Amino acid sequence: MKKRHLTWSGLYLAVVFVILYAPIVYLVVFSFSAGTTMENYHGFSLRHYADLMSDTRMITIVFNTIIIALLASLVATIIGTLGALAIKDTRGKVKNSLLSLNNVLMVSPDVIIGASFLIFFTMLGVRLGFISVLLSHIAFCIPIVVLMVLPKINELSPTLVDAAYDLGATRWQAFSQVVLPAITPGIWAGYFMALTYSLDDFAVTFFVTGNGFSTLSVEIYSRARQGINLEINALSALMFLVSLLLVLGYYIISKHGGRHHRVVAVKEGDVQ
Amino acid sequence: MANKIMEFRHVEKRFDDNVVLRDIDFEIEAGKFYTLLGPSGSGKTTILRLIAGFDQPTSGEIFFDGKKINDVPANQRQVNTVFQDYALFPHMNVAENVAFGLQIRGVKKAEIKQRVAEALKLVQLNGYGEREITAMSGGQRQRVAIARAIVNEPKVLLLDEALSALDHKLRVQMQTELRQLQRKLGITFIFVTHDQEEALAMSDQIMIINDGTIQQSGTPVDIYDEPLNHFVADFIGESNIVPGVMKEDYLVSINGQDFTCVDAGMKPNERVEVVIRPEDLDITTVDKGQLVGTVDTQLFRGVDYQITVHDIRDHTWKINSIHKTTVGAKVGISFDPEDIHVMRYNETEEDFDARLDSYEEDE
Numbered sequence: 311m312k313k314r315h316l317t318w319s320g321l322y323l324a325v326v327f328v329i330l331y332a333p334i335v336y337l338v339v340f341s342f343s344a345g346t347t348m349e350n351y352h353g354f355s356l357r358h359y360a361d362l363m364s365d366t367r368m369i370t371i372v373f374n375t376i377i378i379a380l381l382a383s384l385v386a387t388i389i390g391t392l393g394a395l396a397i398k399d400t401r402g403k404v405k406n407s408l409l410s411l412n413n414v415l416m417v418s419p420d421v422i423i424g425a426s427f428l429i430f431f432t433m434l435g436v437r438l439g440f441i442s443v444l445l446s447h448i449a450f451c452i453p454i455v456v457l458m459v460l461p462k463i464n465e466l467s468p469t470l471v472d473a474a475y476d477l478g479a480t481r482w483q484a485f486s487q488v489v490l491p492a493i494t495p496g497i498w499a500g501y502f503m504a505l506t507y508s509l510d511d512f513a514v515t516f517f518v519t520g521n522g523f524s525t526l527s528v529e530i531y532s533r534a535r536q537g538i539n540l541e542i543n544a545l546s547a548l549m550f551l552v553s554l555l556l557v558l559g560y561y562i563i564s565k566h567g568g569r570h571h572r573v574v575a576v577k578e579g580d581v582q
Numbered sequence: 583m584a585n586k587i588m589e590f591r592h593v594e595k596r597f598d599d600n601v602v603l604r605d606i607d608f609e610i611e612a613g614k615f616y617t618l619l620g621p622s623g624s625g626k627t628t629i630l631r632l633i634a635g636f637d638q639p640t641s642g643e644i645f646f647d648g649k650k651i652n653d654v655p656a657n658q659r660q661v662n663t664v665f666q667d668y669a670l671f672p673h674m675n676v677a678e679n680v681a682f683g684l685q686i687r688g689v690k691k692a693e694i695k696q697r698v699a700e701a702l703k704l705v706q707l708n709g710y711g712e713r714e715i716t717a718m719s720g721g722q723r724q725r726v727a728i729a730r731a732i733v734n735e736p737k738v739l740l741l742d743e744a745l746s747a748l749d750h751k752l753r754v755q756m757q758t759e760l761r762q763l764q765r766k767l768g769i770t771f772i773f774v775t776h777d778q779e780e781a782l783a784m785s786d787q788i789m790i791i792n793d794g795t796i797q798q799s800g801t802p803v804d805i806y807d808e809p810l811n812h813f814v815a816d817f818i819g820e821s822n823i824v825p826g827v828m829k830e831d832y833l834v835s836i837n838g839q840d841f842t843c844v845d846a847g848m849k850p851n852e853r854v855e856v857v858i859r860p861e862d863l864d865i866t867t868v869d870k871g872q873l874v875g876t877v878d879t880q881l882f883r884g885v886d887y888q889i890t891v892h893d894i895r896d897h898t899w900k901i902n903s904i905h906k907t908t909v910g911a912k913v914g915i916s917f918d919p920e921d922i923h924v925m926r927y928n929e930t931e932e933d934f935d936a937r938l939d940s941y942e943e944d945e
Binding site for chain 1: 663
């Protein structure tokens with residue numbers, strides 16, 4: 311049998327992961343408690359899940375959140391992919407400035423972005439609600455997609471497109487039959503990242519939700535302020551499960567992306 | 583030329599202020615194997631890209647089959663290319679890669695299947711159709727790239743440094759196969775390389791490119807035996823290049839010593855360069871040698887020995903000999919008048935051909 315040594319680095323890693331996951335485990339455990347507070351565990355029960363299922367307002371909000379996330383990440387993926395393709399064709403200073411502008415959006419605090427959207431929408435007279443949330447989600451998802459797709463595009467050999475022309479393809483055929491399939495794994499990665507960003511966004515959404523429209527994170531925040539309700543725990547447990555599934559889905563797609571297996575650049579000596 | 587398929591007339595190519603090609607003029611005959619040979623950055627790949635249609639010339643005209651094709655886009659030219667990095671589509675398998683061109687042109691499925699199978703057979707890859715590109719070795723990918731190009735039955739096949747990514751043994755094997763394939767198909771091949779051995783081995787015609795101009799063109803034997811200038815002599819094969827003076831017709835002086843040669847048509851006492859190939863120099867005894875010197879080094883290379891000898895005028899000669907000698911020994915070097923090739927400074931290809939004709943007729 312393999313000997314297992316307790317090393318300092320192993321210990322360190324274990325401590326880090328315990329600290330990271332303990333609150334989530336704690337929360338999930340109490341979602342199954344029969345009591346109404348988190349002070350003591352009162353035995354196993356599913357009553358908070360039952361409460362959650364009968365809470366129509368909460369169910370509506372869950373659906374709102376999912377629809378916003380799906381739509382926003384879809385639109386952002388299309389715009390971001392086209393953007394990445396355009397950035398690829400630029401050179402030198404223009405390229406660097408475009409990339410920097412893209413990255414600034416990634417690093418700037420969500421609060422600033424949210425506040426600026428609020429001012430922007432108010433100025434334009436857009437009613438706060440579904441549309442404003444959707445637009446702002448699309449906006450902050452685009453840079454993510456660009457960052458995920460661009461490396462895939464850079465990986466493509468420039469001769470690939472030349473080869474397509476050489477074999478008689480038009481510009482559109484070269485794009486749709488050669489470039490697009492080759493960068494598909496990057497596009498999927500971008501879509502999933504955008505999806506998770508949109509699903510759990512709080513700060514930006516908080517600013518741009520109006521009366522009568524809310525997403526999960528905003529709703530949970532406002533409920534939590536009124537006192538701990540274990541229904542929130544149940545909901546959080548479910549959301550955690552969904553995130554796990556998403557990560558798993560992303561892993562499977564990136565592992566088996568494309569048609570048969572992952573797409574790799576043709577390199578010398580992969581198999582000799 | 584009866585069946586010329588392609589012609590460049592005074593073609594120039596610039597990228598911004600950078601002149602890549604200047605006044606390129608040549609004709610390509612159908613069904614032959616041409617090689618564009620030159621060091622990297624010489625402009626040879628640019629010529630290929632102009633033929634394929636990926637780039638347009640800054641000035642000058644390109645004709646294909648008698649028609650001017652300067653403005654014909656790449657996807658409408660009857661030319662296919664084998665790229666240096668093969669440029670195989672990574673998301674398609676072997677058969678799909680080969681079928682791509684036919685599919686684009688809307689050829690019927692049954693015909694595509696048959697032609698793909700034929701093409702794969704030609705490059706000795708029958709049965710590999712369902713394989714993924716990533717599961718193919720370097721040499722196999724090379725064959726897929728060739729199959730993908732020839733399946734479209736182009737009139738001209740362009741090969742851009744197509745063999746340079748392969749190891750030496752495979753490269754030599756592919757040279758033979760490419761040459762056979764070209765004979766079998768009867769397609770014009772235009773092959774770009776920086777490897778002079780490859781060029782000599784495969785071509786009907788070689789064009790030596792340097793610095794954006796064609797230095798010399800001709801058959802491999804012509805170019806090897808009668809290089810036009812220092813660059814060509816140095817680039818093709820190994821050579822001893824020494825300055826000399828042409829005293830009169832058929833008499834050249836090297837380092838103050840006179841030798842008879844077979845070159846003529848130059849001004850008396852003109853300064854020239856003399857080329858003697860290392861394999862034309864023979865080691866002999868001191869009294870039989872036209873030059874006398876001491877052996878400096880000797881390297882065994884399998885087929886022959888590479889020997890360097892410095893003569894009494896302190897000039898170093900490279901000699902390739904199948905006979906062994908001893909380092910430090912005093913030896914004689916002998917050669918025949920035909921082994922001396924005289925090159926004039928700044929002579930153009932036309933002048934060179936005219937001069938050769940003028941005195942060869944006299945004989």
